[in-house]
């Protein structure tokens with residue numbers, strides 16, 4: 001058990017945090033001038049890629065700065081040639097020859113694109129998530145990089161936010177597991193190997209709780225939600241050895257997180273024992289002036305360093321102000337030393353002091369040329385990430401009797417959208433489209449008809465520009481699409497979003513289908529009832545008509561380079577869908593924020609006997625449950641759960657409990673099932689979630705196969721941060737629930753004694 005100090009505790013400038021104290025690093029720090037130390041705390045953008053607003057002073061010669069020892073890291077510099085050139089200047093021309101870090105947003109692949117993170121999380125397959133990240137690191141390091149600005153582990157419960165595509169969903173337990181797997185994938189067993197790189201846990205903290213899901217906005221979040229929902233993934237990442245943490249553009253409790261000692265010093269560095277360094281998000285130090293929290297850049301630099309911010313990404317505020325602050329005695333130099341020590345330790349761990357060119361090895365560049373193994377892993381990942389939401393008439397897998405398949409929808413013929421946002425250095429238009437996948441996987445005697453039907457963006461959208469949807473009401477393709485629907489035994493209607501409708505800077509107030517898509521879908525359905533909807537989108541889409549009427553729906557998100565092949569294998573039954581939702585799909589935008597693990601109100605249910613009696617927690621115009629709940633996902637086979645057993649009905653704090661359940665594949669296909677375990681604390685000192693995921697296993701079952709699945713529960717699975725900020729389990733009764741989604745669960749009760 002451990003306690004966290006009160007919010008915004010003022011800390012002594014000699015923060016007293018423990019850090020690694022290798023002699024080598026101490027010697028080096030001893031030789032550094034103050035300006036060189038501050039140089040290590042400064043990151044410069046190199047503009048090979050644009051991931052933020054252009055920063056002032058672009059006439060500055062970065063190479064000169066590197067030679068002066070005033071730069072410790074760069075971002076958005078790519079390729080072995082460019083990184084080698086910059087590294088050479090740092091090593092050969094700067095006084096102490098300290099090598100640079102090269103950071104980049106390697107979010108779901110570098111050259112080979114894997115499913116976008118929210119899709120990948122829907123696989124609930126930690127091995128392949130780790131492997132996918134391993135491949136991303138292999139490729140990124142072959143391009144000179146040694147530091148990934150990923151994984152994003154913000155809990156996301158608001159589909160208006162464009163960055164839900166970048167996280168692992170709404171649940172702290174799943175996000176923790178996925179994030180730890182991603183950290184391991186980037187960092188491997190040994191950070192100094194040339195194919196591993198430092199990972200970044202971001203955005204600390206609570207960036208997923210932006211007010212009204214408006215990008216770069218402020219947040220409103222309680223300490224209870226922060227400690228119990230937002231913090232666990234960061235703890236898991238730190239336990240997995242994550243090298244760096246990135247803070248956020250937002251505030252916490254009225255204080256920008258960049259200046260928030262409670263978050264950065266008390267919690268991250270002390271309570272969680274984080275030994276790496278904190279990098280700001282893009283210019284968050286200087287943005288504190290715009291927030292009107294710092295009166296000028298100097299004040300911002302002061303507030304950031306006091307609060308434990310170690311490296312300044314791109315705002316150049318440390319570079320221009322920290323030296324004066326130290327010289328004036330406002331900031332103690334040992335605070336600077338602590339930051340520098342953390343940064344140099346990462347450089348040491350990466351092996352950069354042994355060989356600064358370790359990641360600038362041209363002989364590894366073949367790893368960027370369509371490596372077969374990378375693509376076969378991307379295909380496997382894509383197949384296990386798609387979620388079969390609905391299959392009412394068993395339209396899927398496509399039956400042999402289907403002789404003509406009508407494929408409708410602009411997105412079906414799209415080789416770019418499947419790559420998703422945050423696509424690093426993959427080539428535009430390099431994904432396998434759904435149409436291409438079908439042509440490859442559908443028997444040659446089956447006829448495939450195609451009509452584009454609707455339009456979204458006319459020009460291919462890009463990462464930095466707003467998507468132009470002004471033509472999306474165009475109905476000129478309807479006639480052809482309806483002819484295709486008429487002539488087909490089965491219609492595959494591909495719908496959703498342009499991929500750059502999600503990602504950073506892509507908040508939306510509307511989360512239904514844009515443009516003429518729904519109108520066309522309704523017309524198609526009026527002609528042909530055998531419609532399968534294939535969804536391509538980066539956020540949950542709220543569109544009740546679609547979910548209520550279309551008999552089969554496959555949520556594919558953006559599945560990466562191999563998307564079309566994966567979708568075709570799933571549709572044809574060569575592969576059985578096994579993804580489960582990592583976040584709820586709302587019925588309406590008005591339900592947001594929505595998540596399965598909400599807390600219980602005092603009036604959760606209708607008053608028995610009077611259906612119109614209004615005094616209970618509900619919406620008058622919409623069911624309060626989600627359209628599809630967290631953990632939901634179908635298969636072509638069926639699974640039955642029975643015989644939930646506990647080995648005891650009472651445990652003490654130092655004992656554990658074994659939960660077992662029988663799961664049987666009762667259908668006629670082999671398939672995979674994610675067996676999920678939830679708990680509910682029946683009485684507690686603060687209001688707790690109605691259920692919380694505390695374990696899962698993804699298992700393969702042959703048709704007819706039955707397995708007994710077991711889980712172990714100990715006090716830590718039952719513990720939470722109370723109002724006293726102490727992490728503890730409280731004695732009392734708990735329900736344990738097991739099933740294939742967060743709603744259909746078998747339940748048993750046990751007691752935890754003091």
Ligand code: NOJ
Pocket residue numbers: 051052075105149202281282504
């Ligand atoms: C801003 C984003 O919020 C962050 O996630 C990213 O790593 C940086 N830009 C650098 O590109």
